[in-house]
Amino acid sequence: MGRMFYTLENHKRDIDVKQYVYYIGSYHYNWHDAMELLIVLQGEIEVSINGRNNILEENNMMIINSNVGHATLARKQNSIAMVIHLHPIYFSSYFSDYHLLEFRCIASSKNRHAEPFKKIRRLAVEMIQFMGGDSPTEKLCCESLLHELTATLVKYFPPEEISSTEMASNKRKNDAVNQMIRYIDKNYRSKISLEELSKVFGYNKSYVSQIVKLNLGINFYEYLTRIRLREATYALSNLEEKISDIALSYGFSEVKSFNTAFRNSFGKTPSEYRKQLSEKKHSQSLLTEKRYLDEEEFKELIRGKKETEISSDLLYQRKRQEVKELLNKEDYQKIKEIRKELDVTLKKITKIEEKLL
Secondary structure, eight states, X not given: OOBSEEEEEEGGGTEEEEEEEEEOOSOXXXXXXXXXXXXXXXXXXXXXXXTEEEEXXXXXXXXXXXXXXXXXXXXXXXXXXXXXXXXXXXXGGTOTXXXXXXXXXXXXXXXXXSHHHHHHHHHHHHHXXXXXXXXXXXXXXXXXXXXXXXXXXXXXXXXXXXXXXXXXXXXXXXXXXXXXXXXXXXXXXXXXXXXXXXXXXXXXXXXXXXXXXXXXXXXXXXXXXXXXXXXXXXXXXXXXSOHHHHHHHTTOSSHHHHHHHHHHHHSSOHHHHHHHHHHHTOOHHHHHSOOBOBHHHHHXXXXXXXXXXXXXXXXXXXXXXXXXHHHHHHHHHHHXXXXXXXXXXXXXXXXXXXXXX
């Protein structure tokens, strides 16, 4: 059974695309040259980007622009996302400064039923069904859907051009943050502080704090705690290791602080989590590796989503109709009142005219 991870390349048309469906897992920070369309198919995830933490529920989506650092975290179990990575050079035939383009596109619980977002979701699902195909027909269909999807984005969410100065500044900050992230990821078991980072990288302590917050949406100590929790979570799959030893090995000063941080993040204690792992017989590789859906899992998920989305659409349309009918009733009542006032006014005018005559 094939896994849902595909690539599409056509250098003559500047097409370089990756599309995949996977389970969102523990906290991970990354950035890449490609523009990313992230669609939540199931569950709920947190996306930290540009100093903001965005909570995306089922059917929500967002564009993460090229070279923008971001981090994702599943807030519910079995959260699944579809991702499309598109290299910005694709837009070079349409925009002269394609590398400076910035899209502002995010679907929340309030607007996810709007037609542009529904169309984007539909096109993305249709596209992945042709991705990976070798026949000319499959490739043509896939490229056609890609063009329609990007045209929809440009039509409803016209990209803005940021200045080359801002782009250079963003790159410098990304480089700085990535150096710090690599350092933290390597030394998270030790006692790390903002002072240490500022000395290692030669930046002012307040600047280190500022760019970490700006890029990750959380402060330095929150990020450090999340990384420690992520790694400790993997270690909990080794049922032979004591929880107290895991806490100390992964940077926590004591078991109490580990328990508190774990409960705040996952809603359960490490021992409760370990019990859950043993019941489900999770392996460490399953916890640490990115898990892509296979084709059958994806088909089952989409079948369920279509039924749910049809029901949601009907409910949404019914609510809109009820609001419309309510407004019509209110408008009708207002018209009646205005007409009554006009009749009274006309009678007064008539009486005045009779006196004048």
